[in-house]
Amino acid sequence: MKKMKWVSARKIKKMLAVTTATCMLVGSSLTASAETVVWDYNFGGLCCKEADGSLAANKWVLDDFSGLWFYFDADGRVISSYLKQPCPILTAPDGSLYADERVRSATGQPGQQPIFSVPSTQKDIRYKGLRQMLDSIPLYPDATTGLPELDAMLDNIFAQIITPDMDTHDKLKACYDYLILNIKDERYEDVPDIPFSYEIPVGPDAIGAYNAAYGTLIIKAGVCDTFSMTFAVMAWKLGLPMYMVGGSTTTSGGGYTPHTWCQMDGPDGTVYVFDPHIDYLITLRGNGTLSNVRFGPTQAQVAGKYAERKYLFDYK
Numbered sequence: 001m002k003k004m005k006w007v008s009a010r011k012i013k014k015m016l017a018v019t020t021a022t023c024m025l026v027g028s029s030l031t032a033s034a035e036t037v038v039w040d041y042n043f044g045g046l047c048c049k050e051a052d053g054s055l056a057a058n059k060w061v062l063d064d065f066s067g068l069w070f071y072f073d074a075d076g077r078v079i080s081s082y083l084k085q086p087c088p089i090l091t092a093p094d095g096s097l098y099a100d101e102r103v104r105s106a107t108g109q110p111g112q113q114p115i116f117s118v119p120s121t122q123k124d125i126r127y128k129g130l131r132q133m134l135d136s137i138p139l140y141p142d143a144t145t146g147l148p149e150l151d152a153m154l155d156n157i158f159a160q161i162i163t164p165d166m167d168t169h170d171k172l173k174a175c176y177d178y179l180i181l182n183i184k185d186e187r188y189e190d191v192p193d194i195p196f197s198y199e200i201p202v203g204p205d206a207i208g209a210y211n212a213a214y215g216t217l218i219i220k221a222g223v224c225d226t227f228s229m230t231f232a233v234m235a236w237k238l239g240l241p242m243y244m245v246g247g248s249t250t251t252s253g254g255g256y257t258p259h260t261w262c263q264m265d266g267p268d269g270t271v272y273v274f275d276p277h278i279d280y281l282i283t284l285r286g287n288g289t290l291s292n293v294r295f296g297p298t299q300a301q302v303a304g305k306y307a308e309r310k311y312l313f314d315y316k
Contacts, residue, residue, distance in 0.1 A: 037063040037070050046078040060086045101313040106241040108140025115139045120167035130296040131169040133266050139239025150214040175234040180280045184221050191221040209315050225260040227277040247309040256307050271299045
């Protein structure tokens with residue numbers, strides 16, 4: 001197991017970007033075939049060329065270089081990539097395609113029995129019906145993340161912020177608030193360098209949500225992706241079927257910017273949004289006044305705030 005010094009969140013992000021680009025460049029050096037995915041600079045992205053030279057379209061391709069699956073739309077552009085197996089390709093209301101890459105079971109491990117929230121007489125904080133919805137969900141808590149170091153960190157955090165008399169709503173809100181108050185984005189706040197080294201645990205996937213959560217909680221810094229993955233990992237420990245969404249959100253200056261947030265499907269199919277990074281930014285701009293405007297609104301309640309949902313995922 002390699003020792004590595006965590007210097008700053010920005011440097012970590014740069015290293016990941018270089019690694020990703022390198023992988024793409026390696027693929028681009030191969031001769032294209034019906035089963036080889038390449039990075040084509042003229043095309044401006046990943047593509048797969050058929051034997052006749054046309055682009056693979058409306059199909060899954062098993063890349064013979066990586067051994068992973070890619071889906072290409074009618075224009076030959078990648079919709080879903082680097083998967084161990086194909087996933088559902090769905091159509092959004094605007095007609096665009098997006099991938100449902102979720103692999104977690106909403107009912108836990110085989111044979112796992114659910115637990116339920118303690119009753120609560122507390123009122124909703126902001127969105128009517130959210131507490132009742134969260135408290136009604138059968139819970140299938142993660143027994144372990146597979147990373148003993150992360151398990152210990154989460155146990156320590158939960159011991160500080162959660163009490164047995166809390167209902168599911170308040171437990172999830174405590175996790176949400178913890179991230180907003182304790183994790184920084186160094187694009188907006190100074191994040192001190194970590195003056196020590198530690199062993200990076202090897203998780204079930206090289207860039208899984210568990211590993212992302214571990215790094216985020218160690219360095220106390222992150223961006224929208226890692227805020228969301230860490231929140232999802234905490235929700236999984238509570239037993240909630242949280243997942244992440246890659247797409248875009250509105251900016252204060254107008255238009256949209258790439259973004260990652262969390263969602264959860266209610267028992268009746270209503271989709272609820274949880275976006276700790278946006279509330280972190282609102283809290284920061286409000287001089288520390290804790291924001292909860294993105295804690296549990298329905299998609300309808302934040303209509304127009306999110307767009308281009310490109311994929312749903314819950315990478316372990």
